[in-house]
Each structure stands twice: as C-alpha cells, then as structure tokens.
Amino acid sequence: MIFEDLKPKVEQLLKNNDITVTERLELTCQLLKDNINYYDWVGFYFKNGDKDELKLRAYVGEETDHIIIPFGKGICGQVAVSNENFVVPDVQAQDNYIACSLTVKSEIVIPLFKNGENIGQIDIDSETPDPFTEKDERFLEFVNQEVAKIL
Incomplete structure (x- = not known):
C-alpha cells in the first residue's frame, strides 16, 4: 500500500534538520x-x-486566498473547534464549506495535536469525488504525529 511506503519517507524528510x-x-x-x-x-x-x-503555514497546489480561517468557519475552522477528523465526500453538500476552487469535489481535515492540544491541522482537497477512506485518516494522523515531533 502506498501509505506504508510513504511513512518512512515522511519520517526521514521531517528529521532533516538542515532545512527549516x-x-x-x-x-x-x-x-x-x-x-x-x-x-x-x-x-x-x-x-x-x-x-x-488558523493561519496557513505551508502548502502545495493551487494558490488560495484562505490564508487566515476563523475558528468555526469552513471545514478547517470546524476541526479547530471539534478536535475531530472531518471527511467531506462531497463539498457541495456542506453548508459551511469555504470554496477554494471550483474543481474541488471532496476534502479531508485531520487535527494536529502537540501535548494534547489541537495546534493545527493538515488539510487536503481532492478533485475526485469521495476518495478518502479510513486508511487516509490513519495515514494523515501518522503524518501529524510526526510533524508534532518537530514543532
């Protein structure tokens, strides 16, 4: 599975103290x-x-105007309040969705905890309808755990 192959690459990349x-x-x-x-x-x-x-710190993909997101607004803002994973199979069906791009069909947001406190999140948009599974959730939780170690 691709997630298992990526785990050691994520760990290695995040341990590189030669870059910020x-x-x-x-x-x-x-x-x-x-x-x-x-x-x-x-x-x-x-x-x-x-x-x-929330403030956007790092990203890849289409440019976004959503650098600052108030708590409670959009999927990211909701996760900042709920402290729970949020998988959106169809962004059109979400009342509180902030559109970043018309091509986005689905989204997954996983909170990032450090010392038990929700300090951020990883946010992923997909142009594919309903692609995210529990395997994505577990993998992204792993990524966030590794990120927390370097913060």
Missing part, C-alpha cells in the same frame, strides 16, 4: 501530493498565536 521546519512542511505536502493521485491540494494550518483563527 516550514521547508520540511512544504516538502511533506509535496511528497503527499506527488504520490497520492487524488491529493490535489495539501496544506498545513496552525493556530495563529492566541487568536481564534
């Missing part, structure tokens, strides 16, 4: 986008200081 944390996050986004054909936009949002909002 932001660069490692960007390379992780690129690794996922390049190797999983339905990952069309991959990004990391983090809590913006003491504000109730």
Whole structure:
C-alpha cells in the first residue's frame, strides 16, 4: 500500500534538520501530493498565536486566498473547534464549506495535536469525488504525529 511506503519517507524528510521546519512542511505536502493521485491540494494550518483563527503555514497546489480561517468557519475552522477528523465526500453538500476552487469535489481535515492540544491541522482537497477512506485518516494522523515531533 502506498501509505506504508510513504511513512518512512515522511519520517526521514521531517528529521532533516538542515532545512527549516516550514521547508520540511512544504516538502511533506509535496511528497503527499506527488504520490497520492487524488491529493490535489495539501496544506498545513496552525493556530495563529492566541487568536481564534488558523493561519496557513505551508502548502502545495493551487494558490488560495484562505490564508487566515476563523475558528468555526469552513471545514478547517470546524476541526479547530471539534478536535475531530472531518471527511467531506462531497463539498457541495456542506453548508459551511469555504470554496477554494471550483474543481474541488471532496476534502479531508485531520487535527494536529502537540501535548494534547489541537495546534493545527493538515488539510487536503481532492478533485475526485469521495476518495478518502479510513486508511487516509490513519495515514494523515501518522503524518501529524510526526510533524508534532518537530514543532
């Protein structure tokens, strides 16, 4: 399975102390986008200081206007409040969806915890309808656990 093949690559990439944390996050986004054909936009949002909002730190894919997302707004904002994974098989069916691109059909957002606190999330948009499975959730939870180690 592709996820099992990617795990050691994620670990190795994130352990590279010769580059900044932001660069490692960007390379992780690129690794996922390049190797999983339905990952069309991959990004990391983090809590913006003491504000109730998320700030985009690293991403690959189409440019986005959504650099800052208030807690509770959109899928990412909801995950910042709920602390739970959110899989959206069809973004058109979501009332609280913030459209980044008209080509996006589905989304998955997994919270990132450090010392038990939700400090951010990985957000993935797909142009494929309903591609995300429990295997994606488990893999992205693993990625976030590895990211938390370098923050």
